[in-house]
Amino acid sequence: MASTAVTAPASAEELAAALAESPAPVRVRGAGTKLGWALPGAAPASELATTGLDRIVEHNAGDLTAVVQAGVPLARAQAAFAKEGQMLALDPPDAGATVGGVVASGDSGPLRARYGGVRDLVVGMRVALADGTLARSGGKVIKNVAGYDLAKLFAGSLGRLGAVVEVSVRLHPLPPATSTALGASRDPDALGAAALALSHAPLEQLGLDARWAGGEGAVLARFGGSEARPQADAAERLLREAGCRTEIVDDDEPLWRAQRDGQRSGAGVALRVSALQTDLPSLVRVAERRGAELVGRAGLGLFWLRLDQGDLGGLVHELRASHPVRVLDRPSDLEVEPESPLEPGTAALMRRVKDRFDPEGRLP
Amino acid sequence: MTSRAGAGPAWGEGPPPRSAEQASRPAADLGPLVTELRALIGDEHVVTHEHQLRTYESDGLLQYAVTPGAVVLPGSAADVQALVRACHRAGVPFVARGAGSGLSGGALPVEGGVLISLTRMTRVLEVDLPNQRVVVEPGVTNVAVSQAVGPDHFYPPDPSSQIVCTIGGNVAENSGGAHCFKYGFTTNYVTGLEIVLPDGELVRLGGKELDPPGLDLLGAFVGSEGTLGVATRIWLRVVPRPESVRTLVAFFGSTVQAGEVVSEIVAAGVVPGAIEMMDNLSIRAAERATGAGYPPDAGAALVVELDGSEAECAARFDQVVAICERAGADSVRVARDEAERELIWKARKAAFAAMGRIAPNYYVQDSVIPRTRLAEVLGRIEELASEHRLQVANVFHAGDGNLHPLVCYDGASPGEAERAEALAGLIVQACVDAGGSITGEHGVGVDKKRYMPAMFDDADLAAFQRLRCAFDPEQRANPGKVMPTPRLCGEVPGPYRRHPLEQAGVAERF
Numbered sequence: 038m039a040s041t042a043v044t045a046p047a048s049a050e051e052l053a054a055a056l057a058e059s060p061a062p063v064r065v066r067g068a069g070t071k072l073g074w075a076l077p078g079a080a081p082a083s084e085l086a087t088t089g090l091d092r093i094v095e096h097n098a099g100d101l102t103a104v105v106q107a108g109v110p111l112a113r114a115q116a117a118f119a120k121e122g123q124m125l126a127l128d129p130p131d132a133g134a135t136v137g138g139v140v141a142s143g144d145s146g147p148l149r150a151r152y153g154g155v156r157d158l159v160v161g162m163r164v165a166l167a168d169g170t171l172a173r174s175g176g177k178v179i180k181n182v183a184g185y186d187l188a189k190l191f192a193g194s195l196g197r198l199g200a201v202v203e204v205s206v207r208l209h210p211l212p213p214a215t216s217t218a219l220g221a222s223r224d225p226d227a228l229g230a231a232a233l234a235l236s237h238a239p240l241e242q243l244g245l246d247a248r249w250a251g252g253e254g255a256v257l258a259r260f261g262g263s264e265a266r267p268q269a270d271a272a273e274r275l276l277r278e279a280g281c282r283t284e285i286v287d288d289d290e291p292l293w294r295a296q297r298d299g300q301r302s303g304a305g306v307a308l309r310v311s312a313l314q315t316d317l318p319s320l321v322r323v324a325e326r327r328g329a330e331l332v333g334r335a336g337l338g339l340f341w342l343r344l345d346q347g348d349l350g351g352l353v354h355e356l357r358a359s360h361p362v363r364v365l366d367r368p369s370d371l372e373v374e375p376e377s378p379l380e381p382g383t384a385a386l387m388r389r390v391k392d393r394f395d396p397e398g399r400l401p
Numbered sequence: 402m403t404s405r406a407g408a409g410p411a412w413g414e415g416p417p418p419r420s421a422e423q424a425s426r427p428a429a430d431l432g433p434l435v436t437e438l439r440a441l442i443g444d445e446h447v448v449t450h451e452h453q454l455r456t457y458e459s460d461g462l463l464q465y466a467v468t469p470g471a472v473v474l475p476g477s478a479a480d481v482q483a484l485v486r487a488c489h490r491a492g493v494p495f496v497a498r499g500a501g502s503g504l505s506g507g508a509l510p511v512e513g514g515v516l517i518s519l520t521r522m523t524r525v526l527e528v529d530l531p532n533q534r535v536v537v538e539p540g541v542t543n544v545a546v547s548q549a550v551g552p553d554h555f556y557p558p559d560p561s562s563q564i565v566c567t568i569g570g571n572v573a574e575n576s577g578g579a580h581c582f583k584y585g586f587t588t589n590y591v592t593g594l595e596i597v598l599p600d601g602e603l604v605r606l607g608g609k610e611l612d613p614p615g616l617d618l619l620g621a622f623v624g625s626e627g628t629l630g631v632a633t634r635i636w637l638r639v640v641p642r643p644e645s646v647r648t649l650v651a652f653f654g655s656t657v658q659a660g661e662v663v664s665e666i667v668a669a670g671v672v673p674g675a676i677e678m679m680d681n682l683s684i685r686a687a688e689r690a691t692g693a694g695y696p697p698d699a700g701a702a703l704v705v706e707l708d709g710s711e712a713e714c715a716a717r718f719d720q721v722v723a724i725c726e727r728a729g730a731d732s733v734r735v736a737r738d739e740a741e742r743e744l745i746w747k748a749r750k751a752a753f754a755a756m757g758r759i760a761p762n763y764y765v766q767d768s769v770i771p772r773t774r775l776a777e778v779l780g781r782i783e784e785l786a787s788e789h790r791l792q793v794a795n796v797f798h799a800g801d802g803n804l805h806p807l808v809c810y811d812g813a814s815p816g817e818a819e820r821a822e823a824l825a826g827l828i829v830q831a832c833v834d835a836g837g838s839i840t841g842e843h844g845v846g847v848d849k850k851r852y853m854p855a856m857f858d859d860a861d862l863a864a865f866q867r868l869r870c871a872f873d874p875e876q877r878a879n880p881g882k883v884m885p886t887p888r889l890c891g892e893v894p895g896p897y898r899r900h901p902l903e904q905a906g907v908a909e910r911f
Contacts, residue, residue, distance in 0.1 A: 099664055099773035100802075122670070143612065154612075156620050157589050164864070172864035173857065178769045179582075180801040181838035182575045182624050183845055183856055184883070185865045186588065189620025197616070210670035233531060237553070239644040241709050262670070264712040271710070311610035313532040338532065339611055361614050376614040382604040386872070387616045393867040 041081050045089040049106075049163065049171055049202040052085060056200055057169030059083035061399040065200040067108060067138030070131040074142060074365050076195055076375055076401045087137045090202055093117055095177070101208040102160070102177055107137025107201050123208045126152035130297040137201045143193025146297045147244035147259070150334050152209060155192045161205030162188035166198075167395040177205045190390070197401050198394040212243060212261025217289035218272035220281025221255040225325070229318035231256040231279035236314055236336035238275060240268055246296045247340070249321045250330040256281065257292060299332030300365070305345035307366040310356055313338040320356075327352050341365075349373075431470040431513065434491040438473055438515070441483045446521070448472035457516050460501040460508040461562070462848055469496070469510035476521045478538075478595060478603065478633035485631065486601030488515050494877040495599075497631045499540065499570030502562040504765060505846025507574060507626050511880060517631060519569050525549045526634065534592065534609045535637045539569025543576075546637060554639045557584035560842070561750060572632050575624030577842035579675040579749075582800030583708075584640075586842075588623040593636030596622060596629075599873040609636055621868055626844050627879035629872040643708035646674070647718040648736040650745045651725040652699040656680050656795065659701035660775040662728045663799045666705065667772070669724065671717050673800060674708040680779075682759060682794035683752045683807070690755035693748035699731060703799070704749050752796040753807070759794065760809030762818070764825050767843040768832035772802040781831045782806060789824040791817070803841035804832065830855055845883045853885040866890070 041064070046052040056063060064081035066072065067088065090106035093114060097103065098121040105114055111125070112132050118124050128146030129139055138144075140162075145154045152158065161175030164187070174187035191201055220231050232247055235258050244259040258272040269285050276283045286292060301307050310333075312320060317333075320340050324331040328347055333340030344352050353373050356362045361377040379387070431449075439447045448454060449471050458466040470493070475481045488495045495515040498508040510516045522538035528549050529535070535546055535556070543563040546556040559578035560566055566576070571587045572594070593607035606619040613619070622629055653659040659678055666673065679687065679695075679702045688695045695702055705721055707714050725733050736742035756763045770778050779795065786793040786808075794807040806828050810821035829839050829852050839845070839852040853862065862884060869876070870890035881887075 097771060097773065099668070100771040101667065102771065143617075153585065153589060156617060157585065166864065170860050170864065172861045174861065174864065176769075176838045176856065177836050178771055178802055178838050178841075180577060180586070180769050180798070180803050180841040182577075182586075182842060183838050183840050183849075183853065184861070185868050186575075186620055186624050187864060187868065189588070189617045190868065192617060192620070193612070194616055210672075213670070236533070237530075237641055239641045239710060241713060262713060263716045264710065267712040268710055309612065311612045311614075313534075313609055315531050337611055338609075361610060361612075363612070363614065379615050380605060382602055383606060383615070383618075386598070386604055386618065390616060390618065390621075390868065390871040393871040394864075 041084045043084045043086050045086040047089040049090060049165065052087065052090065052200060052202055053165035053169045053171045055085055056165050056167060059085065061397070062401065063399050064401065065196045067135030068110065068133045070134045071138060071142050071144070071365070073367060073369070074195065074375065076197070078401055085200065087135060087200065087202065094203065096121070098123060102179065102205060103208055104177060104203065104205045105136050106203050107135060107140070109136050110134070111136050111139055118208055119211060122211050124211050125206050126158060126209045127155065128297060130300050136204060140192055140204055141194060141196055141201050146300070147246050147293055147334065150245045150336050151241070151243050156189045158207050159188045159192055159204050160207050162191055162201060163203040164191055165200040165202050167397065167399040171202070175205060179207045195401060197391055199400065213263070214265055215243065215259055215261045215289055216265040216269040217257055217259045217286045217292055218269040218276060218283065219255055219257050219286055219292065220273070220276030220279065220283045221253060222281045223253050224280065225254070225318040225321035227280040228254050228256055228321065229315070231276050231281050232317055232335035233314060234275040234279050235272055240272060242336070244293065245334065245336040246332065247317055247335040248296060248299065248332045249324050252325065254321060254331070256335060257296070259289060259293065296332050299330060299343060300341040302343045302345055302366045304368065305343065305366070306349045306352065306364060306371065308342045308353060308356065309363045309365055310340045310342060311338070311361040312340055316360070323355060327355070431493065434487060434493055435471050437487050438471065438484060441487060442473060442475055442480045446474040446476070448474070457498065457501070457510060457518065460498070460503045460506060462504050462506045462846070465506045465509050465847055467510045467512050469516040470513045472516045472518055474518050474521050478597070481517065481631055481633050482597050482601055482603050484515070484517060485597050485599065488877065489600050494880050496879045497569070497573070497627045499567030500542070500562070500565045502566045503570060503574060503844060503846065504767070505840065505844040505848045507844050507846035507879070507882060508570070509847050519567065522633070529609070530554065532609060533639050535639055537568055537635050537637065539567060539572070539632050539635060541568050542566065543568060543571055546639070550639045551642070553642055555642045556590065556637060556639050558587045558590060568635050568637070569632050572623050572635060573625065573627045574842070574844040577803070579677060579798060582676060582798065583672050583674050588620060590638045591619065591623050591635060592638055594619055594622060594632050595634035597631045597633055599630055599875065599878040603633070607636065626846060626883050628869060628883055630878055643710070645711045645714040646706060646708045646742070647714055648704070648706045648742045648745055649722065649733055650695070651703045651705070651730040651733045652696055653701045653703065653728070653730055655700040656779050657776040658728065659703045660799070662703060662725055664772060665724050665728065666721055667800065669720060671707070671721060673705050673721070675704065675706040676800040677704040677749050678702065678795070678797050678799040679749065679752055680795040682792060683756070683796045686755040686759045686794065687748040687752045689758050691747045691751045693744050695748050696731070704745055749796070756794060756807050756809065760792065760811060762810050762812045764808040764810070764821050766804070766806045766808070766825055766828060767840045768804050768806070768829050768837055769841040770802045770804060770832050770835045770837035772799070774835040775802065778831055778835050782828055785824055785827050785831065789820045791821055791824055793824070793828070798841070801841070802837065826852070847882055850883060850885045
């Protein structure tokens with residue numbers, strides 16, 4: 038991609054003004070960890086980084102809420118929240134990503150199983166629109182139905198409607214100790230059955246994931262809090278009944294880091310498949326046949342497939358025949374639509390929303 | 402519209418008398434449209450008789466009443482689409498309505514407009530338990546969803562009206578309930594919608610899967626209070642019913658003391674399924690109504706319910722009991738069985754209705770505050786109440802700071818209704834000043850739109866309007882709700898031009 042001058046305004050007001058005045062198309066970015074996810078279109082003529090908006094404006098520990106500027110690195114925000122035994126329950130893979138980038142991309146990690154995604158954790162948002170307007174929606178409290186929920190509209194919108202400059206988020210207590218029940222199998226159907234047994238059991242998992250690579254896979258159920266171990270034991274029984282080889286892992290962070298890292302590909306493609314829980318065995322079979330690796334949220338039906346080399350386009354097309362697929366990481370020379378097509382009526386409605394927020398088409 | 406905020410009898414006592422102004426108003430000429438509507442869905446599903454129309458003149462907030470021009474009862478999404486298309490062609494506004502149990506006047510009809518009642522669309526279309534999804538029509542009641550997936554699963558959002566309120570209404574209002582501190586709101590459970598846009602087009606947003614492609618219009622539609630279109634099919638996520646539920650009620654000398662206990666429980670990392678507080682006035686009212694055994698001299702009652710796995714629940718429950726006792730609870734009553742649990746909840750759930758025993762009328766509010774500001778805001782409410790020589794009872798969802806101050810008054814006493822309304826406005830302002838919201842779960846509707854500028858400035862409202870105009874450029878879907886002042890939708894794209902109405906000062910635009 039052609040190099041474009043990047044400016045990093047020091048305030049929301051400056052960023053909004055720059056958004057209106059810079060030559061179009063304007064690309065808004067955070068740390069730049071996901072630039073490859075960009076939507077098709079003309080190369081940006083100007084680029085605005087949110088990295089100058091780097092303040093944690095409020096951390097209301099007693100209310101389990103915070104107000105954070107878009108350019109704050111997620112890791113820095115987490116470190117600040119952790120001092121009070123709290124976390125923002127978003128754990129996508131990139132360590133260097135900014136809060137704004139995670140929000141605008143709708144990225145997530147294994148914690149989504151318990152706490153929801155960006156759309157569920159952002160309770161208020163301040164955005165800069167293409168005409169330089171700054172507008173707020175939502176608020177700072179976790180329960181609020183006043184006005185339209187524009188935060189959901191902007192979450193995951195990849196900068197199409199405006200720039201996220203500040204978010205209010207709901208926080209959660211850090212679980213004190215965790216324990217993971219792991220069930221491994223070479224049989225996709227056994228993994229599918231194990232995952233369903235766990236997602237339908239009245240257990241309170243912090244994470245419920247699946248993985249598959251090189252002919253073998255596993256289902257992982259993570260528990261936290263005072264009774265993590267007894268719950269992990271109960272989960273282990275269910276995994277065993279489904280035909281998995283099981284173990285309990287107390288020092289489980291490396292297991293979950295691997296799950297997160299599986300959502301990315303350096304040289305190849307990383308895809309997010311919007312599927313259902315019962316699709317796990319069939320997706321595993323596609324991954325196996327095409328030499329891809331799979332990780333994902335078994336209880337939510339969200340799976341990531343990674344293929345570092347080979348028939349990258351073929352994998353996308355095969356999956357797209359039966360599921361909506363978002364292409365995340367991809368080589369710049371791979372010709373593929375990043376998003377699955379929409380029904381014409383739905384696409385037209387989105388176009389109308391886009392035109393209202395960005396009538397001159399200054400944004401992607 | 403007849404605004405009787407604070408002036409008429411409170412809801413729960415039957416419809417208030419109609420004003421002479423309204424009764425004498427000539428009906429708008431809907432003749433040709435009504436003929437068309439009858440042809441579309443059948444005579445028996447189109448209501449135009451004055452007496453029958455009055456059934457629909459208010460929702461759960463009886464302070465407002467407007468007689469609609471016609472009421473239609475579609476039986477299918479195709480019916481809804483045909484009706485909305487006909488309204489669109491005729492340039493007539495419409496309002497969608499579920500059970501009419503909303504508390505913000507969100508389903509208040511538009512004069513001369515069409516009211517679309519969705520109560521005939523009550524089919525559960527699909528139960529997919531392996532994937533934990535249910536697909537329903539909008540007229541299905543909230544409680545029917547849990548019944549359809551029970552006993553092993555349930556649908557968590559549980560507004561107090563759940564026996565009658567419809568999922569379509571829940572979607573419009575983004576309804577919460579007592580258990581939403583732990584489980585979240587309607588918006589966290591809707592995975593797909595089929596909607597009829599205000600021009601009659603049928604569009605699908607999402608489905609059974611999460612993270613559908615494109616913009617999250619689903620998230621924008623839920624909670625839009627019927628101003629973006631009519632949901633005709635709804636995909637919902639359901640979750641396993643918890644293994645164990647434990648409930649207690651603890652009594653304290655004051656709400657401040659009970660508020661500190663709430664903060665301690667949350668700070669300890671406990672996430673209760675529900676945590677509800679009542680002050681002395683509401684305890685006395687509820688006790689007189691239910692005889693649930695709440696001590697009438699208690700300063701505050703705190704209902705705490707934990708749910709989850711057997712082991713986790715038991716351990717956490719002991720922790721909560723210990724926190725209550727350490728904080729100096731006068732007594733802690735633990736439910737030993739389902740009957741005792743129901744008794745504890747009976748008093749809490751009866752609190753609104755029981756208020757009639759304290760005062761002839763009351764005005765319900767729905768403000769939210771950051772939980773840590775509870776003591777300060779309750780103090781301020783008390784101060785304001787005494788300045789206005791009125792009583793305010795407090796019943797609230799303590800976990801998420803959602804207050805339901807009930808401003809008590811006697812509508813028959815001259816000037817008292819006006820004082821009550823003024824007091825209500827000041828309470829809302831105090832909550833917003835503390836960093837809160839004007840509404841946590843009831844919606845803005847017609848009742849709270851005047852408070853919107855307390856939370857949002859012109860630029861914010863203009864951004865809301867962009868969304869509204871993308872869905873409904875002619876603003877025929879539930880007009881007059883949510884936004885504090887009428888705004889026009891300009892054309893896009895194109896250079897800015899002042900609209901004639903704007904030049905005349907009738908309307909403003911972004």
